[in-house]
Amino acid sequence: MTETMTTQPSDAAEQQHATIDITDLTCTFTSKRKRTTALTGVSLSVRAGEFVSIVGPSGCGKSTLLKIVAGLVPPSSGDVRLLGNPVTGPQREIGFAFQRAALLEWRGVRANILLQAEMRNMDKRKAAARADHLIELTGLTGFENSLPHELSGGMQQRVALCRALLHEPPVLLMDEPFGALDALTREHMNVELHRIWRETGTTVVLVTHSIAEAVYLGQRVVVMTPRPGRIERVYDVDLPAVRDYGATMSSPTFEKLAREIRVLLGASGHHG
Amino acid sequence: MPEVISRAAPPAAEPPEPPAAEDDAPTRHTAAQRAGQVLSAAWRPALLLILLGVGWWAITAAEVFPAYLVPTPGDVANELVTEREMLARHTWVTTYETVLGFLLAAAIGMLAAVLIVYSPTLEKALYPLILFAQVIPKIAIAPILVVWFGFGPMPKVILAVLIAFFPVVVSGVAGLRSTDPELLDLSATMGASRWKTFRKIRFPNSLPHLLSGLKVAVTLAVVGAVVGEFVGADEGLGYVLLLASGNLNSSLLFADLILMSALGVVLFVIVEAAEALLIPWHASRRQGVPLTTS
Numbered sequence: 001m002t003e004t005m006t007t008q009p010s011d012a013a014e015q016q017h018a019t020i021d022i023t024d025l026t027c028t029f030t031s032k033r034k035r036t037t038a039l040t041g042v043s044l045s046v047r048a049g050e051f052v053s054i055v056g057p058s059g060c061g062k063s064t065l066l067k068i069v070a071g072l073v074p075p076s077s078g079d080v081r082l083l084g085n086p087v088t089g090p091q092r093e094i095g096f097a098f099q100r101a102a103l104l105e106w107r108g109v110r111a112n113i114l115l116q117a118e119m120r121n122m123d124k125r126k127a128a129a130r131a132d133h134l135i136e137l138t139g140l141t142g143f144e145n146s147l148p149h150e151l152s153g154g155m156q157q158r159v160a161l162c163r164a165l166l167h168e169p170p171v172l173l174m175d176e177p178f179g180a181l182d183a184l185t186r187e188h189m190n191v192e193l194h195r196i197w198r199e200t201g202t203t204v205v206l207v208t209h210s211i212a213e214a215v216y217l218g219q220r221v222v223v224m225t226p227r228p229g230r231i232e233r234v235y236d237v238d239l240p241a242v243r244d245y246g247a248t249m250s251s252p253t254f255e256k257l258a259r260e261i262r263v264l265l266g267a268s269g270h271h272g
Numbered sequence: 273m274p275e276v277i278s279r280a281a282p283p284a285a286e287p288p289e290p291p292a293a294e295d296d297a298p299t300r301h302t303a304a305q306r307a308g309q310v311l312s313a314a315w316r317p318a319l320l321l322i323l324l325g326v327g328w329w330a331i332t333a334a335e336v337f338p339a340y341l342v343p344t345p346g347d348v349a350n351e352l353v354t355e356r357e358m359l360a361r362h363t364w365v366t367t368y369e370t371v372l373g374f375l376l377a378a379a380i381g382m383l384a385a386v387l388i389v390y391s392p393t394l395e396k397a398l399y400p401l402i403l404f405a406q407v408i409p410k411i412a413i414a415p416i417l418v419v420w421f422g423f424g425p426m427p428k429v430i431l432a433v434l435i436a437f438f439p440v441v442v443s444g445v446a447g448l449r450s451t452d453p454e455l456l457d458l459s460a461t462m463g464a465s466r467w468k469t470f471r472k473i474r475f476p477n478s479l480p481h482l483l484s485g486l487k488v489a490v491t492l493a494v495v496g497a498v499v500g501e502f503v504g505a506d507e508g509l510g511y512v513l514l515l516a517s518g519n520l521n522s523s524l525l526f527a528d529l530i531l532m533s534a535l536g537v538v539l540f541v542i543v544e545a546a547e548a549l550l551i552p553w554h555a556s557r558r559q560g561v562p563l564t565t566s
Binding site for chain 2: 070
């Protein structure tokens with residue numbers, strides 16, 4: 001496995017800014033009937049090249065947090081910076097993967113991935129080569145021309161992942177991307193995502209419901225609680241940088257951390 | 273309904289199991305199968321038409337009504353053959369007015385839909401105007417149009433536009449608004465311009481709705497053209513109809529009616545064929561089975 005990812009906690013000091021810097025964020029939605037506080041007092045800093053998982057029950061505002069970082073939802077108060085610049089509108093320097101695959105129904109797999117290139121006016125030959133590479137990497141070979149409705153949910157989500165990675169973004173924001181996959185495919189995708197992250201050095205923020213997924217993939221795990229959404233605790237994951245799936249799952253460190261998070265989420269569920 | 277085109281499974285992908293060759297789940301079509309499909313779809317309406325023809329013939333044969341009121345099918349067929357050159361000329365005129373009116377209605381309607389969806393200010397300004405243009409009885413403004421534009425094709429085309437463009441606007445607005453908000457979010461993170469988002473996401477996404485509107489619009493365009501011809505014309509199927517009723521020539525009258533209806537049906541089928549070509553991916557057009565399941 002190639003060691004192209006060099007940014008580690010030790011040389012984070014060299015960075016002028018954190019890749020993502022969230023300070024005292026609050027987000028309130030007002031509808032005609034009521035006000036909902038989706039997030040309150042959220043502060044989080046993500047270093048360059050870091051993999052941060054966010055876990056929490058439904059309604060804890062973790063998807064909203066991701067959308068605020070992407071500049072798709074304006075916060076009510078607080079400060080958000082991406083790559084050193086304040087987030088005031090939709091951000092371009094990111095790849096975004098949604099809960100649903102959100103594919104264009106009328107485009108085949110390859111054309112759906114290449115939408116990213118068309119929208120960004122990327123070099124056609126480079127984009128095509130990159131798309132072919134990603135198709136191979138995610139096991140979509142043979143389905144290049146299949147339409148989304150001909151694919152399983154898992155394959156649709158892989159197409160969405162390829163699309164999010166096509167332009168080699170410095171930051172990848174993923175909102176529950178593997179939620180619709182069967183357990184086995186999900187494990188495969190976790191291993192692939194781990195490898196992709198190791199090889200590209202992309203900063204990844206992954207929102208998930210799965211504690212195992214969060215711990216296996218994350219260098220840090222952010223645990224959030226609902227009503228109002230806030231960060232309950234942030235765990236450092238004391239596992240090697242390169243993680244073998246089977247070995248990680250059975251390691252005592254993994255089991256201990258997973259249990260702790262589970263207890264925390266269970267306990268916080270009572271007063272939620 | 274004839275299956276005009278069908279999307280065969282892409283050759284690169286292998287279906288998990290070849291589906292049984294049943295009428296309702298075909299994946300590939302030979303010419304013979306396709307002809308068989310058209311036949312199986314066409315026999316019911318054909319039978320109904322034949323029954324209606326026989327009923328019509330029975331009524332005339334029993335001489336329930338005098339022949340100058342209800343002509344026999346034979347008389348009408350005879351009229352269609354002997355007057356074919358005159359009828360073809362007038363059918364062409366009405367066709368030309370209808371198609372031009374329909375195309376203009378489609379263009380103007382889509383443009384109005386885009387303006388309405390993209391600008392809330394224009395929406396407030398345009399919607400009442402469009403509604404007003406829709407509720408005003410078209411036949412009432414036909415005489416004014418004839419006064420303004422004379423006996424040529426112009427007032428007919430305008431009437432066809434006026435009557436056909438409302439369904440285009442309504443379906444266009446519905447189509448453009450039906451875009452998945454996540455797709456628009458995604459487009460924003462790609463830094464895409466509004467125009468690119470429109471061209472690559474919103475417009476193709478609106479096509480299923482829009483085409484439903486166009487199917488309604490094309491049949492209405494025929495009505496618009498014929499109404500225009502009623503009020504003031506020296507050619508076209510509407511003009512022939514007036515002439516025939518003035519002369520109590522019921523055979524010609526019926527022959528003319530048949531041609532008008534045929535015109536509407538043919539144009540409708542053409543739009544439907546365009547639909548099958550443009551949106552084979554849409555759920556309403558899908559055939560075959562998913563390649564994978566999970």
